[in-house]
Amino acid sequence: MFVSAVKIKDIAFGGMKAVKIEEKEIVICNYEGSFFALDNHCSHMHASLDKGTLEGYILTCPLHFAQFDITTGEVLSGPVPQDYLRESLKLSLTDIKTYPTQVEGDSILVDLRK
Amino acid sequence: MSSQARKKALRFLFQKVVDPLGYKFSPDEELVEFCLEQEVKLERMHGIPYCPCKAVTQDRRENMKIVCPCIPFHREHFDAMKRCWCGLFVHKDVVDPDKLKQLPENKVKRG
Numbered sequence: 131m132f133v134s135a136v137k138i139k140d141i142a143f144g145g146m147k148a149v150k151i152e153e154k155e156i157v158i159c160n161y162e163g164s165f166f167a168l169d170n171h172c173s174h175m176h177a178s179l180d181k182g183t184l185e186g187y188i189l190t191c192p193l194h195f196a197q198f199d200i201t202t203g204e205v206l207s208g209p210v211p212q213d214y215l216r217e218s219l220k221l222s223l224t225d226i227k228t229y230p231t232q233v234e235g236d237s238i239l240v241d242l243r244k
Numbered sequence: 245m246s247s248q249a250r251k252k253a254l255r256f257l258f259q260k261v262v263d264p265l266g267y268k269f270s271p272d273e274e275l276v277e278f279c280l281e282q283e284v285k286l287e288r289m290h291g292i293p294y295c296p297c298k299a300v301t302q303d304r305r306e307n308m309k310i311v312c313p314c315i316p317f318h319r320e321h322f323d324a325m326k327r328c329w330c331g332l333f334v335h336k337d338v339v340d341p342d343k344l345k346q347l348p349e350n351k352v353k354r355g
Binding site for chain 2: 185186187188197199202204205206207208209223
């Protein structure tokens with residue numbers, strides 16, 4: 131079931147915004163006018179991804195620079211640099227859950243059930 | 245973490261860096277795929293996509309000069325060859341990369 135998450139005007143081209151829906155924090159990204167929603171927490175150390183950077187379709191975590199594909203949630207690179215991370219930080223990364231979005235009027239809707 | 249997805253991401257990120265420098269990916273697609281494949285492996289090992297054709301040393305300061313795309317650190321040398329050392333990137337006007345030769349850095353005339 132799609133629920134309204136944010137207004138289109140609130141996310142500029144190449145921008146992103148974190149929203150909380152039903153106790154779930156997600157980040158919605160604007161990639162060339164298309165909107166993609168995914169969990170707002172990095173699968174490494176749970177940093178908020180909306181504080182990171184979005185370069186095209188690549189979202190970089192602000193904490194250890196792991197990168198994710200916003201269109202699929204796939205991990206593109208692990209936390210870096212590996213050589214300098216303490217053993218305790220060398221956790222394995224998993225893909226991030228993504229959610230379907232659709233635009234209706236001036237709003238972006240997200241389906242959290244999928 | 246698939247290497248195919250990472251190669252695609254490196255292409256996307258590198259393109260934005262090399263374009264303003266007057267370079268493009270080599271038209272030799274096989275070479276590009278090979279170099280990117282090696283860079284993905286190096287990145288998995290070190291966390292940084294070093295140039296696959298140059299040796300990583302123990303000196304971090306020196307190593308930073310071979311992080312791909314390393315064109316800004318070797319501009320004069322690469323401009324003289326119209327390609328980077330690996331051949332991953334070539335000048336935008338290059339159509340046939342096989343005609344370009346690798347020249348040792350000390351053979352390049354300083355302007």
